Amino acid sequence: MDLLLKRKIKKVKKGDQDAFADIVEYHKDKLFHLCYRMLGNREEAQDAAQEAFIRAYVNIHSYDTSKKFSTWLYRIATNLCIDRIRKKKPDYYLDAEVAGTDGLNMYSQIAADQALPEEELEQVELQEFIQSEILKLPEKYRTVIVLKYIDELSLKEISDILDLPLGTVKTRIHRGREALRNRLRHL
Amino acid sequence: MKCPKMYVNLIHEHLDGDITKENELLLKEHLHQCKDCQQHMHQLKRTIAFVQSTSHIELPMNFTAGVMAGLPREKNRIRMNR
Numbered sequence: 001m002d003l004l005l006k007r008k009i010k011k012v013k014k015g016d017q018d019a020f021a022d023i024v025e026y027h028k029d030k031l032f033h034l035c036y037r038m039l040g041n042r043e044e045a046q047d048a049a050q051e052a053f054i055r056a057y058v059n060i061h062s063y064d065t066s067k068k069f070s071t072w073l074y075r076i077a078t079n080l081c082i083d084r085i086r087k088k089k090p091d092y093y094l095d096a097e098v099a100g101t102d103g104l105n106m107y108s109q110i111a112a113d114q115a116l117p118e119e120e121l122e123q124v125e126l127q128e129f130i131q132s133e134i135l136k137l138p139e140k141y142r143t144v145i146v147l148k149y150i151d152e153l154s155l156k157e158i159s160d161i162l163d164l165p166l167g168t169v170k171t172r173i174h175r176g177r178e179a180l181r182n183r184l185r186h187l
Numbered sequence: 188m189k190c191p192k193m194y195v196n197l198i199h200e201h202l203d204g205d206i207t208k209e210n211e212l213l214l215k216e217h218l219h220q221c222k223d224c225q226q227h228m229h230q231l232k233r234t235i236a237f238v239q240s241t242s243h244i245e246l247p248m249n250f251t252a253g254v255m256a257g258l259p260r261e262k263n264r265i266r267m268n269r
Contacts, residue, residue: 017258024251032246042244049246053254130237149238155203174199177231184237185230 038081052077141176
C-alpha cells in the first residue's frame with residue numbers, strides 16, 4: 001500500500017488531481033474520526049476533514065516524501081482542529097486549573113456521578129457520553145489522547161505531528177488518561 | 188491509594204509499551220500483591236477501550252467528491268497531457 005500511495009503522491013505533485021481522490025479515499029475515515037473526536041460534532045468534523053485534505057493538496061509540495069504521509073496529514077488536521085477549538089473557546093469545563101497539573105481543571109479530577117439516573121442512562125448513549133468526556137479534556141490533553149487512540153500512533157509519531165518533545169507527549173498522555181479514568185471508571 | 192506514585196508511572200509506561208524490562212518485572216511483582224494498583228490498571232485499560240470503541244458515525248458517500256470539488260482548478264497543461 002505504501003508504495004502505491006507514494007506513486008499517487010508523486011502524481012499529485014505533478015499536478016494530477018485524480019490521483020488525489022485515491023489518497024482521500026484511503027485516509028478519510030481516520031481523518032474524519034480524528035476531527036470528530038477533537039471537535040465533537042459531525043458537521044464540523046466533516047468540514048474540518050475536508051479543509052485538511054484541501055490544504056494538503058494545495059501544500060503538497062511542502063510534503064517531504066521520505067516521511068510518512070499520514071503523519072503530515074494528521075499534523076495539518078490537528079492544527080486545524082486546535083485552531084477551531086481555540087476560536088470557540090468553550091468554557092464548559094470547570095475553569096480553574098489545578099495546581100501542578102499543567103492545565104488540568106477541577107472537572108477532570110473528580111469522578112463522574114457514581115450512578116447516572118436510570119432514565120438518563122437509557123437516553124444518553126454510551127458513545128455520546130464517552131465523546132462528551134473526551135471533549136471536556138483541555139485541548140492539549142485531548143489532542144494527544146485522540147492521536148494515540150485513533151490510529152495507534154507511536155509516541156514518537158505524536159511528537160512529530162505536534163512538534164513537541166517526546167517527554168511532553170508522554171506526560172500529557174499519562175495525565176489525559178488519568179483524567180479520563182477518573183471520569184469513566186464508574187461506567 | 189497508598190502506593191508510591193512510581194507505580195502509577197510504571198503502569199502508564201507499560202500501557203505505552205515504553206517500559207524497561209527491569210521495570211516491567213518490578214511492576215508485575217507489585218501488581219501481584221497490590222489490589223489497588225491492579226484496579227487502577229484495570230480502570231485505565233477500560234478507559235482506553237472506551238476511547239477506542241469506534242463511534243458509529245460514518246462519512247457521507249459523497250465526501251471525496253466534496254473534497255475534489257473544493258480543490259483549486261487543475262492546471263491546463265496537465266489536463267491536455269492526458
